[in-house]
Every structure is written in structure tokens, then in C-alpha cells.
Amino acid sequence: MSNSILYLLTVLIWGSTWIAINYQLGDVAPEASVSYRFLLAAIILFVFVKVKHLPMLFSLKQHALFAAFGVCLFGMNYLLLYNAQQHINSALSCIAFSTLMLMNIINAKVFFKTHITKQVYFGGAFGLFGIVTLFWPQLTDVHLGTATFLGLGLCLLGTFSASMGNMLSIKNQKNHIPIVQANAWGMLYGAIFTSLAVVVQGKQFTFSFEPAYLTSLVYLSLFGSVIAFGCYLSLMTRIGSHKTSYANIIFPAIAVLISTVVEGFAWSEYTVIGLSFVLLGNIVVLTKTETLQRLFSFKQAAKV
Structure with missing residues (x-):
């Protein structure tokens, strides 16, 4: 697939997963639902690997990387974010998670000496400003206190x-480990980790056979995990983690657009301004530097 298709699939799928996640919340412990999600996703990938006769034998060192990758991206990440939302509203957690792009920029420079262009910084700043503006009405209801700082801290840790999971995925791909096999093992280790978290916290492995729960579980496993993570992690090797992670800024905007159609979300001036800046940041980050330079030169010449 082209980079554009991979990016589009990522933001469209992750922009819609919030609907499915809503159907996961209820009688089943969130940690158990996360475990079911990635276990089913791992099974799907292992079946695919078996059908395609792809190699699955890896060294203990490689499995250690798979385990670290899975725990970071498919385990600890979700556990911390789910716990964070018990203390803060979804708007604040969404903004905090949007800092992933900044973290990826720093980590890519530290671990892989990745050169970051000015347009990525500018685009990221536009995007973060857009997300803050988009959720500003909800942010005005936030009351600073111990619970808020705890939730924000958990969200940033997640x-x-x-x-770190993103960086480990890049390392796996740089070591020529196919992304399908790496994701299969990573999601399995992530599912095991979240299962252990359920046991340690003294929660129960209950299950719901309600159609809404089952349908959302399949959607999150197949589309939200197998396909979206496959697209996202493939893009990181192609265009860099700093550019790919802008998807985490734009998919909340996609969620707002979907909510407009599905739930009748009412737009305000914050919605228009926020979405405009998110879109502008997306254009700045993903447009080739040469194209932006030519466009800017053309505007300057037109003024003269």
C-alpha cells in the first residue's frame, strides 16, 4: 500500500474505535477487555502467518524484544490510560496522549539520531493547539486537584x-523482523501482561455475550488492532515515527466528525478553529519540504 493509504486507514479506523470502546465498558473489567482484544488480534495474526507459511522461529533475544514491545504498546499503555480516565475527563486524556508526537520526536533523536525538520515542529504545534482548542469547552470544567494531577500523570506515563513501544517496533524492523510476526508475538505478550494485571488487581475474567460487546470486540481486534497497528507501525519505518505519530493528533478530529453524523454533535467556534488547525498541522507535517518551499516561493513572487 502507498503511504497515503496506510495513513488514511490508520486515522479513519482509530477515529472510529471510540464508538466500539464505549460498548466494551460495562460489566467486564476494562483490563480483561483489553486482554481479550489483543489475544483475539494475536490469534488472527498467527492464523494469517500459518496460512501464508511465514517464518515464526525467533531467538530468545528477539522474543525478549517482542515481549518488551508488547508490554509497552499493547499492555502498559492501555492499562495506564484506562486508569487515568477514572480521574480525568476524556478531553484532558486525549490532549495528554497527543503529546505522543513530541515524545516520539525526542525518542527518535535519542535512540536513532533522527533528524527532525522545522516543518514537523511547526506542524506539531499547530496540531496540539488545534486539539486543545477543539476540547476547550470540556477543559473549562476541569478542577485542578490531586485526582486531576494523578490522572494526568498516569496518562503521560501511558x-x-x-x-517506547513505537521505538521498539522501529528497532525490530531495523533488525529485519517482519511486522506481521512482530505484531503477532507482541500482541500475545501484551495480552498475557494485561491478564496478569487482572489477576494481581483481584478482578474477575467475566465475559459478555451481548451482541454489542461481541461485535465491538471483533472490530477492535481486527480493525483497531490487526489492521490499524499494522498500518501505523509500517508507516513509522517509511516516513518516521515523528510524522506517523501525527495520526494520534488527527484521529480525535476524525472522531468528532463521526460523532457529528452518529450522535448529532453540535459544532461551535471551538470546533471549527480546532479542526482547522489540526488539518493545517497535518498538511504541514506530511507535505514534502520541497513542495512547501515551492508554494511559499510562489506566494512571495505573487506579492512582488
């Missing part, structure tokens, strides 16, 4: 865990 985001950092996701960033």
Missing part, C-alpha cells in the same frame, strides 16, 4: 510507554 503515552511514554506507547512511545
